[in-house]
Amino acid sequence: MRAAVNHPDHGFCRDCLTPQQSGVRRCAHCGSPRLVRHPELYKLHLAHIDCDAFYAAVEKRDNPSLKDKPVIIGGGKRGVVSTACYIARINGVRSAMPMFKALEACPEAVVIKPNMEKYARVGREVRAMMQALTPLVEPISIDEAFLDLAGTERLHGMPPALVLARFSQALEKEVGITASVGLSYCKFLAKVASDFRKPRGFSIIGEAEATGFLAEQPVTLIWGVGRAFASVLERDGIRLIGQLQKMDQAELMRRYGSMGSRLYHLSRGQDERVVSADRDSKSVSAETTFDMDHSQLDDLVPVLRALSEKVSARLKKASLAGRTVVLKLKSSDFRIRTRNRQLGDPTRLADRIFTTGLELLRKEIDGTRYRLLGIGVADLCDSGKADPPDLVDTLSHKRALAEGAMDALRDKFGRSAVETGYTFGKGHRGKPARPGEEDEPEVRHPWERI
Ligand code: DCP
Ligand code: MG
Numbered sequence: 526m527r528a529a530v531n532h533p534d535h536g537f538c539r540d541c542l543t544p545q546q547s548g549v550r551r552c553a554h555c556g557s558p559r560l561v562r563h564p565e566l567y568k569l570h571l572a573h574i575d576c577d578a579f580y581a582a583v584e585k586r587d588n589p590s591l592k593d594k595p596v597i598i599g600g601g602k603r604g605v606v607s608t609a610c611y612i613a614r615i616n617g618v619r620s621a622m623p624m625f626k627a628l629e630a631c632p633e634a635v636v637i638k639p640n641m642e643k644y645a646r647v648g649r650e651v652r653a654m655m656q657a658l659t660p661l662v663e664p665i666s667i668d669e670a671f672l673d674l675a676g677t678e679r680l681h682g683m684p685p686a687l688v689l690a691r692f693s694q695a696l697e698k699e700v701g702i703t704a705s706v707g708l709s710y711c712k713f714l715a716k717v718a719s720d721f722r723k724p725r726g727f728s729i730i731g732e733a734e735a736t737g738f739l740a741e742q743p744v745t746l747i748w749g750v751g752r753a754f755a756s757v758l759e760r761d762g763i764r765l766i767g768q769l770q771k772m773d774q775a776e777l778m779r780r781y782g783s784m785g786s787r788l789y790h791l792s793r794g795q796d797e798r799v800v801s802a803d804r805d806s807k808s809v810s811a812e813t814t815f816d817m818d819h820s821q822l823d824d825l826v827p828v829l830r831a832l833s834e835k836v837s838a839r840l841k842k843a844s845l846a847g848r849t850v851v852l853k854l855k856s857s858d859f860r861i862r863t864r865n866r867q868l869g870d871p872t873r874l875a876d877r878i879f880t881t882g883l884e885l886l887r888k889e890i891d892g893t894r895y896r897l898l899g900i901g902v903a904d905l906c907d908s909g910k911a912d913p914p915d916l917v918d919t920l921s922h923k924r925a926l927a928e929g930a931m932d933a934l935r936d937k938f939g940r941s942a943v944e945t946g947y948t949f950g951k952g953h954r955g956k957p958a959r960p961g962e963e964d965e966p967e968v969r970h971p972w973e974r975i
Pocket of ligand 1: 668
C-alpha cells in the first residue's frame with residue numbers, strides 16, 4: 526500500500542500521484558512541481574472541496590474558444606455577476622458586482638447568461654463522484670461539499686490525501702472542470718484550506734499548526750463573522766484572530782453573546798461539527814429571487830404563500846411531510862438568513878407551512894431589503910404521520926380539510942382554479958416576482974428539491 530512506503534515528509538506528486546523523496550522540488554517521475562508534503566498528510570481525513578469559478582468553468586469546458594478569454598457569467602434580470610473566471614478576476618471582476626462595473630473593470634470580457642439547468646446537472650455529476658469516495662458527503666452548495674474520509678483507506682488502498690488528489694485529477698479528466706481541496710481535522714479549517722490557493726489548490730492545515738496559523742488571520746475568516754460583526758469587533762480593537770485567542774470564554778460571551786462562544790472555540794481551531802450526509806437530501810423547498818428588492822411584509826407575504834403551496838404540492842406528490850419549517854432570506858447585499866421552527870407534528874399542508882413561515886418572517890422585517898425569499902421543510906418523514914386531526918385546534922383540522930378539497934379541485938381543473946387571498950397579493954405594494962417565476966435550485970444553500 527502506498528501509505529506504507531510513503532513518509533509524510535516525502536509526500537506525493539499531485540499530477541502522477543507518485544511518492545516523492547524529501548527535499549526534491551520536482552517530481553522525479555513526471556517533472557511536475559505540484560508536490561504535496563505535510564507532517565500530518567496521512568493522518569487527516571476531513572476535506573472540503575470547492576469547484577473553481579464553477580459556472581464559468583462549465584461554459585469554458587463547453588466552448589474551448591473561451592479558454593484564454595476573460596469570461597463573466599451573469600446578467601439576466603438583475604444585471605449582476607454570478608461568477609467570473611480567474612482571468613476576469615485578475616482584472617477585478619467579482620461575484621455579485623453590478624454588470625456595468627464588471628465591464629468597466631474588464632471591457633473585453635465575454636458575458637454569458639447563466640444556464641442553471643446545465644450547472645445543476647454538472648453539480649450532480651460532481652456530487653456523485655464525491656459520493657463514490659465516502660458515504661459521508663455533506664453538500665454545501667451546487668459546487669462544494671465536506672467529505673469525511675475516515676475509515677476509507679482500506680477501500681481505496683490509499684490514505685485520504687491521495688484519494689483527494691486522485692479525485693481532482695478525475696474531475697479534470699472526466700467532467701472537464703477544476704476544484705480546490707482543503708484537508709484538515711475539522712470543518713472550519715478544511716473550508717479555510719480549500720479557499721487558500723485557488724484555483725486547482727490543495728492545502729492542508731494540520732492540528733499542530735492550527736492556532737499559530739489562525740493567530741495571524743483576520744477575524745473575518747471565522748465562519749459567521751461578516752462585515753457588520755467585523756466592524757463591531759474592530760470597534761473593540763479586535764482585528765486578528767490571535768487577539769481572540771488571548772481572551773477567555775466568559776469575557777467573549779459577556780461581550781458578544783452566543784457568538785462569543787463561537788469566537789472562543791473557532792479562534793483556537795476547535796470545531797466539533799461532524800460531516801452529515803443527511804442534511805441536504807432531507808428537505809423540500811422553493812424559493813424566488815425578486816425583480817426588485819423588498820423590505821415590507823405586505824410585499825413578501827403573497828410570495829411566501831405561493832411558495833408554501835409549491836412546497837406542499839411537492840410533499841404531497843412524494844408522500845412526504847416535514848417536521849421543521851425553514852425560512853430563507855437573502856438580503857440585497859447577498860447575506861443569507863435562515864430561520865427555522867420545529868412543529869409538534871410533521872406537516873405537508875401549505876397552510877401550516879405558510880403560517881409558520883409567516884411567524885418567522887415577521888421577525889425579520891427590520892428594514893432590511895431582501896432579494897430572495899425561500900421556504901422549505903426539513904426533517905422529512907412519510908406523510909402517514911403528518912397533520913393528525915388536532916383536538917385542540919379544531920380550526921386547523923378544518924383548514925386541513927379545506928386544503929384537501931382545494932387540492933382535489935386543482936387536480937381536476939388546474940392550479941389557477943383555486944387561489945387564496947394571499948396569492949392574489951392582497952394589499953401588497955410594489956411588484957414581487959410572480960409566484961410562477963421560481964428560481965432554479967439556489968446555489969449558496971444546501972437545499973435540494975425532490
Ligand atoms: N454564485 C452566484 N452568486 C454569487 C456567488 C456565487 O450566482 N454571489 C454562483 C456562481 C458560482 C457558483 O455559485 O460559480 C459557486 O459559488 P462559489 O462561491 O464557489 O464561486 P465560484 O465557484 O464561481 O468561484 P471559486 O473558485 O471562488 O469557488
Ligand atoms: Mg466554487
